[in-house]
Amino acid sequence: MKPRILLVEDEAALARGIRMNLDDEGYEVSIAGDGREALSMASREAFDLIILDVMLPEKDGVAVCRELRAKGARMPILFLTALNDVQDRVAGIKAGGDDYLAKPFAMEELSARIAAQLRRVNWGAAPKTGGGELVRAGAALVDFAAFRLTRGGETRDLGVKEAGLLRLLMAHPGKTLPRELILAQVWGDDIHVVPRTVDNFISALRRSIEPDPAAPRHIISVRGVGYRWED
Ligand code: CA
Numbered sequence: 001m002k003p004r005i006l007l008v009e010d011e012a013a014l015a016r017g018i019r020m021n022l023d024d025e026g027y028e029v030s031i032a033g034d035g036r037e038a039l040s041m042a043s044r045e046a047f048d049l050i051i052l053d054v055m056l057p058e059k060d061g062v063a064v065c066r067e068l069r070a071k072g073a074r075m076p077i078l079f080l081t082a083l084n085d086v087q088d089r090v091a092g093i094k095a096g097g098d099d100y101l102a103k104p105f106a107m108e109e110l111s112a113r114i115a116a117q118l119r120r121v122n123w124g125a126a127p128k129t130g131g132g133e134l135v136r137a138g139a140a141l142v143d144f145a146a147f148r149l150t151r152g153g154e155t156r157d158l159g160v161k162e163a164g165l166l167r168l169l170m171a172h173p174g175k176t177l178p179r180e181l182i183l184a185q186v187w188g189d190d191i192h193v194v195p196r197t198v199d200n201f202i203s204a205l206r207r208s209i210e211p212d213p214a215a216p217r218h219i220i221s222v223r224g225v226g227y228r229w230e231d
Contacts, residue, residue, distance in 0.1 A: 001181050002028040003118055006047040008038040008064065009080065010056050018051070021107045027114070035059025042068055048185075049117055051110075052097070053080045054088045062091045069096035074171055076117035080105075119188040137166060138209035138218040149208055156208070161186055165201050166209075169219060169229035178226040202227060 005027050009015040012033070019029040030045070032038035036058040042050065050068070054061040065077050079092040079100035089100050099113055134141040140151040144167060147158045158166070164186045169177065179195040187197070202221075206213040220228045 001178060001184070002026055003048040003184070004028045004030070004046065005114070006030050006032060006038065006041060006045075006050045008032045008035070008050065008056065008061065009053045010034055011053075018107070018110065022111065022114070025111055033057075035061065035064045038064050039067060042073060043071070047075055049075055049114060050077045051080060051114075052077055052092075054085075054092060055082065062088070062095045065092065065095040065097050078113055078117060118185075135170070137170060139211045140209040142166065142209075151208060162201055162205060165198070166205055169227060173229050173231050176222045176225055176228045180226075182226060198227075 003026075005022060007015055007018055007022075007029050009018065009031065010033050015031045015033070019031060022029045030041060030047075032041050034057040038050075038052070038056075039059070052061040052065060056064070059067075061079060065079070068077070076098040077096065079089070079097045081088040081092065081100050081102050084102065092100055098117055101110060101113055133145070134143055134150075136142075137149075140149050142149050142158070142163075144163055147160070147163050148155055149158050165182065168182060168185055179198050182198050183195060202219055203213075206216050206219055210216045210218060218230055220230055222228055
């Protein structure tokens with residue numbers, strides 16, 4: 001499954017150029033020409049990453065980012081800023097942006113930043129609840145910041161992939177996530193994993209969080225497709 005990117009850029013020629021490059025690299029790119037359009041597209045479709053120009057008509061990029069985050073959007077957001085505009089960068093990061101790139105930039109640098117953001121999406125996709133907060137996951141409580149899981153008074157450490165997998169599932173309640181998408185998002189460019197790996201991690205997680213691991217109520221298998229989280 002191709003990663004889907006929303007490119008928010010009002011300079012049409014630049015937007016087309018970026019899209020052409022990213023198409024070649026195997027991304028599926030949609031373009032929004034202003035802030036309002038970006039918000040409406042993001043509310044209708046799921047994107048894995050957003051490239052957001054700061055200077056936009058209708059609604060600027062920082063405001064768009066703040067609104068997306070306020071609505072619970074968790075995908076990485078990469079800002080395009082004016083060269084040396086430190087204020088834009090700080091504002092972007094405070095609004096919930098994950099990275100920024102100053103214009104003009106080399107396409108290679110943009111695609112390297114995108115790849116880096118998509119690799120760490122297992123954390124970027126997580127609910128930003130702040131460090132140390134406990135999240136209920138089935139019969140367990142999880143501290144994603146500390147990589148710890150507690151159940152019935154017993155605490156164990158969570159592996160990075162295991163925590164990333166749980167976070168990814170929990171970030172999309174009620175939605176079936178294909179194994180290939182889980183692999184791409186949690187394992188990224190590790191080419192040594194196979195879809196079966198996901199199944200093994202799922203088994204481990206079920207033992208930790210399901211009230212009855214033999215009859216899962218939270219991590220549901222969807223035959224031939226993947227897994228779904230139910231709260
Ligand atoms: Ca612009």
